[in-house]
Amino acid sequence: MKFNKIFIAAFLTAVSILNAQNKQVTLEEIWGGEFRQEYLQSLRSLNNGKEYAVRNYDRATGAMNVDVYSYETGEKTRTLISSANISNLDFFQDYTLSEDESKVLLSNNLKSIYRRSSVGDYYAYSFETKKIQKIAEQQIQEPTFSPDASKVAYVYKNNIYVKDLTSGETNQITTDGKENFIINGVTDWVYEEEFAFVRAFDWNKTGNKIAFLRFDETEVPEFSMDMYGTYGKQLYPTQSVFKYPKAGEKNSKVSLHLYDLQSGNTSKINLEKAYEYIPRIEWTNDENVLSVQAMNRHQNNLDLIFVDVEKNNQMVVLNETDEAYIDITNDLTFLNDNSFIWTSEKDGWNHIYHYNKKGKLLDQVTKGDWDVTHYYGFDPNTGRIYYQSTENGSINRDVFSIRANGKNKAQLTQKRGTNSADFSADFTYFINTYSSATTPNEYTLRLAKNGKNVREIKDNKALLNKLKPYNFSKKEFSTLSVNGNDLNMWIIKPKDFDSTKKYPLLMYQYSGPGSQSVSNTFNGSNDYWYQLLAQQGYIVACVDGRGTGYKGAKFKKVTQNELGKYEVEDQIEAAKILGARDYIDADRIGIWGWSFGGFMASNCIFQGNDTFSMAIAVAPVTSWRFYDSIYTERYMTTPQENASGYDDNSPINHVQGLKGDFLLVHGGGDDNVHVQNTMQMVEALIQANKQFDWAIYPDKNHGIYGGNTRLHLYTKMTNFIKENL
Template structure:
């Protein structure tokens, strides 16, 4: 009797939930991609002022942009620092010099690749409110004020320059810059893409020298993309080193402004190397730099004497797999000859280390089976370090503070979710950009005890709009994969979910080394497309396979030298786990992904042909032989050393196994994952007599966007899913 009453109550509750869901609006494609119903508000361009009592923020309005000064204590506007309307400059970014007497503002920005751009720059005198245009309005790159405030260094036409603001005299430091041959002070394509660097120069602390990296890409093979839209399509040729091919020759140089002499830094006899970072130490005569070997399994830290160019090895880290630059990229030199702070994953997890000036380890400051994801700041006076880590969960990011002695660790952001931190220069306050899976962005000001001072943006309007839509919350789960390792995933169910029904599933994958999709954080337009699919009766699932991030070096490095194998096994295991659930139709499981995710979805459909019914691959790598040196060789070595690692798990190798429904999408103007990948896969599919669907987007890059493109793309994919899944 009790069981019958309980079942009746459960049926009533389900019916009630379904009625409530029906009363709310379903998420439509138009809501996501036309009306931007789910877009968030934020606070842009926040820069802390030097006294710690104020911060500045970039505000945009129809009248023009302006930078305002905000009182930390009251949250009230304390004045306008830069008025774009008054200056007649429609700038989009700004930066102050160290004493906040001047600012550089950039306008008319023209994007080049992922991180590179050029634009028109002005120097604004904050005392007089006047603006000085640089180079008569010619577009230049990476304009940077000198520490003494009277010069600006920049790159133009592959050469390094500086201008004296008092006399307007321009000095050309290098003369040999030439398109597709030599770059001075600006990174080549592959460094920009894979080492996250575009600007490749830096002022010395005293402003008397400029250190820069020179890239000689003369012998790097050219890649040719045709640009469509004219009677005769144009060729766009740029240097792109594919796996196993020649890289740019790199060298470090230091220019002395007074003598006009350039010193060449001795980086060793081996030339097939990477020089991904330069840092000025607190000594203006000493430049530090990192050197990686070609296979990226040895990372060296050197000091260079900028007067002679002689180098001294300070620290070396080696690995049987690779030394991840991203885990060794937080290098901070301490005042008073007290050494430097760095991060490393040498103990299996990325942690913080303190070394003396000669590289000797003083102590490991953090430790544990969790990762430091960001070294936020070092309060040398207070002897404290602020950092973000995964200690609460691999799917979350929280702010902590710890003593320089490794003691007194304290959690400052206890809320479950993901916090991105911007800390004040005096370490009294921090701004947290916080979200979780079911709450949009909150921008809040805290003091460094963790006390809330003021909410700057809570997206209340968006939260209210969301109440009108029928959406279920993202549910997190875990399951054991084939070797017993527990994998994390999330699931989005229809708002009117009925456990007695069977639903088709669309899995979403990226899966590349060190990446993470399964996070307790708010999503963007792609996630709301998933909510649209849920409204149409699909369950959307994402699984982070072995090789992804947030769970330590061994979990990430397990895919080394054999990309695609274990990751595909895990996605297939995830689909089988889902298929075992009573509310999922095991005969209707699909998968989609973009870039590395397109590579994964292709392999999943081919190798897992008895598990997956359909797949969409957007801009996929189809053979790692076509991808760049730095990324590919880090994980696979070179094709000359590891041919099987390149070929055994290429989708081109497995085309004969295709049984399900396959949609291949690519942009012809993709400078990153070249359209060549799609062409060769299509050719292989034709030879194997396999039917499939495809769409190319003329001149679109790796993001496949612009104009009506995004709407068209997601409409296309939605139609395919409805027809084939």
């Protein structure tokens, strides 16, 4: 009897330990932030090259601090600024140091407008006087110090203002700004979304001139969205009305202007050719020479123009053309002699080039069948350029240095996975951020000359310890031969995977041009969701098909003029190949995606109805005729020129193929992919007499989040998968 008690106790203990090592993850944990990583927030190297600053929130006191650390020792040397020590400002959300680090801009009460834009309260704080000034009584956009930190330029209600921090006086530069008509100094909706910038003004090197863009939206069609409010507090809906140029429609008329602070005069700079877009302006190191990137509507012909505003002359120093399109980047960098660094795909891969100030090619700095994925900078003391690339496989990233003449390349990171760098101002050190599929972010200090590890800064071992009881499955990387191409793939199997059994398969993809979903990086929120599904007996896989990025320009641009054709072919064929594996149930294959991925998931179940039995489409584009001009025409030209390319691959035109289970989800306040897309699809499905499930999240934008929204959405999707796959 005693033996039985001991045996039972030991057995229960073993079961308890086993259960503890196989903890089931929940949606509440995933979307409640349980697995959040530690980061270095708002990291900035200081000018002395010896220290760096990081934003830290003190939970005990409720104060926001900007703390300074020594590169060499890792010790905190001082607190640069703390909200606890500033009168009239209890808290700030972020900080921006002036170029000379004599002042700092502090932001608070930030309110999003669109994806990248916001308004907020801004304050300038002087480290010398210890005094704080509010930049404007109103909430403003994009405040930016002059080079000597004596002034701040900003935008309020589509007009540009300059505040003199010494006198306290504010000067209004433009007066014609008007909502939905004229914008000065910040971008319109489509520039912000697709050219990825908001501030459309720039100080010259001496701070006596400001160049800016003006957007005339008068002829751009308006889009409106009904906003319903929450919990019955709003009796009548309101409307959000904004200018949104859809494919083939009129864009804003964009013009270039110059404000001279000494004379107080504003003048228009007339470019010598007519251009549809001006996606970048930036002053060179010559105080009178402005660089302008300008391109045609098809975005396959780009001029880099140097405008001498004193001599009133212009020179096209570089012209780029491409049979498909040219990606705009922020890599243009001017060196001390006004020669410049440029990145281009002109040899079939994205590489670094060095030109003199007249646009003569000095050197192609990098070469090879791999892409430069980030340009970090040039060290004038050593003549070395620092960059990130895919030289060790397209799913990995490493940091390298190389001389400007393309010689003496050195690999500065060694651990296989995703490495990025933040360099000290003098390029003595860099902070290496490393992660992989099995390792959350690790921050180490390294020597820039050879990549030698100096010390550990921060890691996420606490998160790894937290994850141990869940005993998550490994994310397996491989390639899949599909339609003549080796496509990158990851797959997650149940932890108790048995190759003699058959499992349902859920495929995830995004598939948009130049994107990457298969990468050797640590878990995001969706990865934990995939682990949840694996714990419940599903195999989850992701395949990056043709049109995705980091495998050369030819692979990426093969989808030109036919978005959704080759991408859909690859996902259907990949599903068939996986479905032929003994352990996958070919009758239970589902696919899901968001945005472009929702467009794809819809097309896959409609056109691949003998392959996919279930699909979930979140915020999908259902016809490229409904999407914006810059993005869509970059890959498709206009509907007037390419009607078949738009219509042959539109999910709306393939709804008759639906046989399986289909869930359609959209946010009612989506300013990006309008809910119009889903409404048009719903009507097409109804008229085709196809049954489906759908949900609209009121007032939610393209991200569909806020409060319990994400939890609700993923609960709905999880239940739909469990019921139908």
